[in-house]
Amino acid sequence: MSEADAILRGERGALARGLSIVEGGGARAVELLDAISARVGRARRIGVTGPPGVGKSTLVAALVRRFRARGARVGVVAVDPSSPFHGGALLGDRHRMSEEARDEGVFVRSLATRGGLGGLSRAAPDALDLLDAAGFPVLLVETVGVGQTEVEVAATADSVAVVLSPESGDAVQAMKAGLLEIADVVCVNKSDREGAEALAAELESALDAAPPRGWRPPVVLTRALDGAEPLDDALERHAAWLGEEGRLGDRRRRGVRARIERLVARLVADRMLASAPGVLDREADDVCAGRRSVLHGASRAAEAILR
Amino acid sequence: MTSARSGPIRVLVAKAGLDGHDRGAKVVAQSLRDAGMEVVYTGLRQTPEQIAKAALEEDVDVVGLSLHSGAHMTLFPRVRALLDAAGLAHVLLTGGGIIPDEDRTRLGAMGVGRLFGPGTATRELIEYIRGEVERRRRGE
Numbered sequence: 001m002s003e004a005d006a007i008l009r010g011e012r013g014a015l016a017r018g019l020s021i022v023e024g025g026g027a028r029a030v031e032l033l034d035a036i037s038a039r040v041g042r043a044r045r046i047g048v049t050g051p052p053g054v055g056k057s058t059l060v061a062a063l064v065r066r067f068r069a070r071g072a073r074v075g076v077v078a079v080d081p082s083s084p085f086h087g088g089a090l091l092g093d094r095h096r097m098s099e100e101a102r103d104e105g106v107f108v109r110s111l112a113t114r115g116g117l118g119g120l121s122r123a124a125p126d127a128l129d130l131l132d133a134a135g136f137p138v139l140l141v142e143t144v145g146v147g148q149t150e151v152e153v154a155a156t157a158d159s160v161a162v163v164l165s166p167e168s169g170d171a172v173q174a175m176k177a178g179l180l181e182i183a184d185v186v187c188v189n190k191s192d193r194e195g196a197e198a199l200a201a202e203l204e205s206a207l208d209a210a211p212p213r214g215w216r217p218p219v220v221l222t223r224a225l226d227g228a229e230p231l232d233d234a235l236e237r238h239a240a241w242l243g244e245e246g247r248l249g250d251r252r253r254r255g256v257r258a259r260i261e262r263l264v265a266r267l268v269a270d271r272m273l274a275s276a277p278g279v280l281d282r283e284a285d286d287v288c289a290g291r292r293s294v295l296h297g298a299s300r301a302a303e304a305i306l307r
Numbered sequence: 308m309t310s311a312r313s314g315p316i317r318v319l320v321a322k323a324g325l326d327g328h329d330r331g332a333k334v335v336a337q338s339l340r341d342a343g344m345e346v347v348y349t350g351l352r353q354t355p356e357q358i359a360k361a362a363l364e365e366d367v368d369v370v371g372l373s374l375h376s377g378a379h380m381t382l383f384p385r386v387r388a389l390l391d392a393a394g395l396a397h398v399l400l401t402g403g404g405i406i407p408d409e410d411r412t413r414l415g416a417m418g419v420g421r422l423f424g425p426g427t428a429t430r431e432l433i434e435y436i437r438g439e440v441e442r443r444r445r446g447e
Contacts, residue, residue, distance in 0.1 A: 013394050016366040024314055087315055088340035094361065095350040102357050107364055112315070112345045 004035035007134050012107065015134045019109050022130055023123040033126055036133035041252070043075070043132035045139045046235060047157030049119060050179070052145030054165040055189040055224045057096035060142050062228035063235075064100040067138045073105040075131035078142045079121050082112040089113075093142055107136065116152075119143035125156045125259055154182040155255040158248060159238045161185045161231060164203070166195035171202035180206060183217045185234040191221035215241055276305045316344045316440050317367040321353045323386070324376035331403065331425075332373040338429035339371075339436070355382060359389035362398055368440045372402035379406050383419045391418075399439045403427065 003021070006014030022029045046063070048056050060076060067074045078093035089112035094101060101108045109127065116122040120143055128139050143153050154160055162183035164174055167190070174180050186207070188200045203219045215238065220230035242248040273280070283297035292300070320336045322329050329351055336346045347365045349357070362370050370390065374382060387400050401420040411422050420439065423432055 013363055016364050020314075020366045082345070083340070083343075086341060086343040088343045089315075089345045090336055090340045091345060091347045094365075095348055098350055098353070098357070101361065101364075102354075104360075108361075109364055110345075110347050114314075 002035065004032055007032075007130065008036060008039060010135050015107065015130065016109070018130050019127050022126045023111065023114070023121070025123065029123075029126065033129060036130065039133040040129045041132065043128075043137055043139045044239060045128055045132075045141065045157045045159075047141050047143065047153035047160040048163060049143040049153050049160060049182070050145060050163035050187075051168040051173075054145070054163045054168050056142050056145060056163050057093040058224035059161075059163060059187065059189060059222065059228050059231065060093075060140050061097040061100045062222075062224050063140060063232060064097065064106055066228060066232045068100070068103060068105055072138045073136050074107075075128075075134070075136035075139045076106065076108045076142070077111060077124055077127050077131070077139070078108065079111050079113060079119065079124055079144050081144045082114050084115075087114070107131065107134075113144060120152045120156065128156065155258040158242060158251060159184045159235050161187050161235065163187045163189050164199065165190040166193045166199055171199065171206045174203070175206055180210060180217070184215065184238045185231060186217050186219045187231050187234075188219065188221050189224050191223045196221060214247075272305045276301075279304050313444070316369065316436065317347065317365060318344050318369040318371055318436065319347045319349065319358070319362050319365055319367045320371045320373070321349045321358045321361070322351045322374065323353055323355065323358065323372050323382045324374045324378050328375050329373070331375075332371075335371060335373065335403070335429065335432065339433065342433045342437075344436070355385040355389055358386050359393050359395070362390060362395055363393050367398060368443065369399045369401060369436055372400070372404075374402065374404045377405075379404060379414070379422075380410055383414050383422075384417050387418050397443050399436070399443065401432075401436070401439075403432075 003014055003018055007018045018032055021032050048060055050056055057078065064074050064076065080089055080091045080093060082089040091110035091112060094108055094110050097108060100106055111121040111124055111127060113121045124141060128141060131139050141153065141157060160182050162179045165188065186203050188196050190196060200219050200221055207217055218234045220234050222228055222231050242251065279301045283301045286292055287294055287297045318339055320332055322332050336348045339346045347367065349361055358370060370386065372383065372386060390398050390400060399420050401422065403423040405425065406422050414422065421435055
């Protein structure tokens with residue numbers, strides 16, 4: 001029996017190995033993802049993002065408990081950064097969901113970014129596809145906490161919760177980072193800390209001033225250690241809204257298109273660069289010797305490659 | 308079935324048993340990360356069942372157990388048995404703590420890898436893991 005069949009039948013070991021194959025990329029990943037593609041699209045996907053230390057993992061754990069109480073099996077993908085220097089990674093999100101992870105109805109996988117940008121690992125969307133095909137009706141994906149570049153999650157999840165806390169900076173920080181633009185729900189966690197109510201009020205006015213986009217993200221206050229009820233309720237409302245007028249299908253199609261666009265850009269760039277060896281080195285030498293600017297060097301390199 | 312992965316070595320670092328001394332585990336996690344490995348840190352008071360479930364889901368090459376509670380003769384064989392039952396016979400089980408030599412020998416005979424005592428240079432641990440994983444990934 002093939003690995004894909006075992007995954008579709010819900011075998012946990014096969015799923016875990018499949019996730020490694022998908023992370024490794026290449027022809028084996030393509031083959032596996034193709035074999036399960038007809039079974040992708042049934043799961044609800046929720047993204048949880050925000051700066052480091054705001055309590056994302058603890059909130060994810062609390063959401064897991066809510067979904068489990070309603071009887072849904074839950075898949076969690078938790079992303080932490082790889083070191084750009086040696087490639088190593090300390091994956092600590094599982095640590096915060098230790099109790100929830102004991103449950104056989106929960107499958108937690110930690111991924112290192114391995115050079116992926118935008119708060120996710122390159123393989124994270126594919127990992128979600130695999131968990132989806134394996135039959136988990138609810139998927140939670142937690143991004144790295146880098147504060148300003150987690151926008152990738154918007155193309156991957158149906159609903160994005162942006163989590164902030166009174167210590168994570170004011171509303172201006174969140175606006176600068178583009179976080180409010182990708183938020184479907186804004187969650188102010190650590191609501192018992194000083195400044196939580198003020199931050200929530202500030203976020204409300206920022207959202208009121210933002211250009212309308214059909215759905216006005218609600219701002220909710222949580223204390224993750226007590227649970228995630230207000231966040232869960234807001235996510236349910238967003239899911240209901242998505243369920244109307246074909247919005248979910250449109251959103252997923254846009255997300256898939258964005259994923260394809262990024263992959264094509266990389267594949268094309270890799271092929272083109274490989275077809276013109278030495279071009280980058282020549283331009284770098286010229287720029288360092290003061291013969292032209294970086295911008296000019298890049299356009300010359302592009303011309304040379306496309307010729 | 309062995310892992311198909313050829314990327315970074317993945318290690319689960321867990322504290323089993325009821326003692327709360329996790330400094331050693333954290334130091335080990337950090338040095339393995341700095342050696343280019345992907346380390347899943349699960350924290351304190353993990354049961355053997357939790358450890359085996361995490362090892363399966365995370366598809367790790369290595370489980371590193373830190374324990375200071377004196378329960379090594381129970382916990383190591385229990386984790387080994389659960390890993391084997393989950394189809395993870397290829398996963399290296401190693402660890403550290405205060406473990407008498409004769410117990411190390413007995414655990415070795417039960418399929419537990421090398422165990423490292425206090426004061427071990429992390430270099431030694433890293434080399435051991437690299438060597439073992441390379442061998443196991445080749446399917447030896």
